[in-house]
Amino acid sequence: MQSIQSIDILRGHCDDISGVRSKIVRVFLSSTFSDTLIERDSLIDTVFPKLKDYCREKCRLEFQYVDMRWGIQTESSNNHSEVQICLHEIELCKKYSIATNFVVLLSHRYGSRPIPATIPATLFELLYKVLCSNDNDKDDAQLVAQWYQLDSNCVPSIYVLRPISSVLSDILSSDREKMKEAEREWRKLSNRLRICLRKTATKCFERGQIQKDEYDHFFISITEKEIVEGILKASDANQRTLCFLREIEDIHDHLSDSKAPKYIDIDYSADGKAIVDSEAENLLNNLKYSRIPNGLQSSNIYSYKVHWTSNGINRQDHAAYIDQFTKDFFHAIKEQIDRCVQSHISIVSDPLQHEILEHAIQCKTYVTKFHGRIDVLHRLEEYVMNETENRACIVYGDSGCGKTSVLAKTAIEVLKWWPNRSVSVILRFLGTTPSSSTIYKTFLSISEQICKLYNLSMEIYPDVLQLRHQLETNLFLQIPPNEYLIILLDSIDQLETDAYDCQWLTKSFPKNIKCIISTLPNHGNILSNLKYLINYNQSSIENIQHLLIFVPPFEIETVERIYNTWLKVKQRLFVRQWMKEQIEIIPLFMKLVFDIICTWHSYDTIDDQLKTCRTVDDCIRYLFNHLQSKHSSILFRRALSYMTACQNGISQNELEDVLSLDDDVLKGVFEHYIPPIRRLPGILWTRIRNDMDEYIMEKEVDDSTFSFISLVYIQIIASLKYFHFDRFEVY
Structure with a gap:
């Protein structure tokens, strides 16, 4: 007998589902770097490959690990966003991993304690007032005021640490000597800032x-912040997190050894x-033995x-420890995977239910961001309520332009349009899953869902026209007349x-x-073929117009309302100086621009490239340039x-394979650290x-899952910008 939840899923009533369906085990590996190098390399060598195989072969899952030695670009250091990047990665691991999501390795190092990248405005102004009240601290007050600036776009307001290059431009110099000198100067300045703020x-x-x-904001390390986010704030820490503690029993007797500073905080x-360093040691001990x-x-x-x-921790002198550590690590994560997967087994074992959930989750995501389109929804409601109309309705x-969001919203609203009827919704965002x-x-898939909904039986024919015939002559006719069904097919x-x-x-x-159903207006004659099927005739357009619903661009007033709503969620304020020059905007353009403006500070000026963004193509190029600077440029290209x-x-495996054979990519990725296995x-x-x-989808080809760029706009720009012009030799 099916559970109530299973029946609701089959009927398309998925209001209470989780916002994420995942087939990934994604583990954030937290530690200080220099003292756990051997452990991390051993994991890469022996444990992670075994976990990948286990997840794939036993659980049909993908195993991923997050190691912050890779992917932190120079720009991230320049604008002090390393901590934010780390915490965001932990958030993603907690969101997407169905099992273990966080592991910490700790020994005798507490970790880096950089000055805060942001300080709440009320706290900063109090500290600044105290500094200014003492004549001996006037120079420090001036230094703090020079390096922190108010961002009133953030709600509530914050003070943001300026990028290093805004004062020390040589920090980004290609001249290595100039860059090193700027780094030395920044270390002096940041140390002064750290001391006076603390x-x-x-x-x-x-x-x-x-x-x-508020006090801790200035003292605790990046590692402790990661542990707070990964373990101490997690409601399911005992099911999804692990901690490994290593004590070097006689480290205090060897503080003068040349390698000791790599393994313990030295003063x-x-x-x-x-x-x-007694302060760091006390904080570390509190973390290890209390928190x-x-x-x-x-x-x-x-x-x-x-x-x-004298050689620190190494594989030769500490072989027994490394062997035990790697065995414990593998078995501990394996046990968590087994337990967590077992709790998901009922969903995973039912491919149809899994497929329905995938589309329901996408629907929930689109509806969350849906705004406006009252006229379009009204026309769709009229179609649904028209009991004499038996043809399909075409949204184009x-x-x-937002067709997908319109269909997602319709899937939710139809339950309100038919409030006193027993309604089921079958929704497919075509091309977004292997089964669609x-x-x-x-x-x-649709035929199977109908059969499960209404307890029917069906034949599995090898041809789609045979399946259509079965639906028309059998399955549709067996649906009880007091049961109502709406089928939504997005993006033919x-x-x-x-x-x-x-x-x-x-x-x-x-x-x-x-x-x-929805489609593009000028793609493969789809719209023309659909019009033919619904007996479209120019001479009788009045009789057919209600079946053809065009989704237009937004007007600027609607755009501003939507942006204000989105920015409120992001705790940002709206910036009007650029938007006033726009006339009408499609949702894709809005989304691309929103991802840009929600990062603006109140003191930022609009860069020249953004000022030229007047079309979707312009914004896509701007997005690509931004992602190139955020990630390794050569890797992204x-x-x-x-x-x-x-x-x-x-x-994904093919892409990783070919990128791992690209020496230019590996050179850019392994700038600061070369792993034991030379693979991306x-x-x-x-x-x-x-x-x-939001721009990449998956589909099934020859029983394998492949990723592709979903939107035509983005496909074209990516091809022109990278495939045609980023020429390189392939051997």
């Missing part, structure tokens, strides 16, 4: 003017003698004791070309079934070049994939 924060905390969490006495044990059960914490050698408009990548698989243009003749579409539906070169898309870390493509998530 001293002032301590004074305010002792006076009771600020809270403990120096007045006479130059190496001593332990983590209070937030994580003991069975999730693994402890090891080793002895120091240019790429990026061809018209045959789509019809097979995303199917293979054999679907473009639309002969698979039923010409006349029973009274209790409605069908709405080559990845999109390979993707656009493959007409049927490319699998999969997480680097995954980050690009996540940043382009």
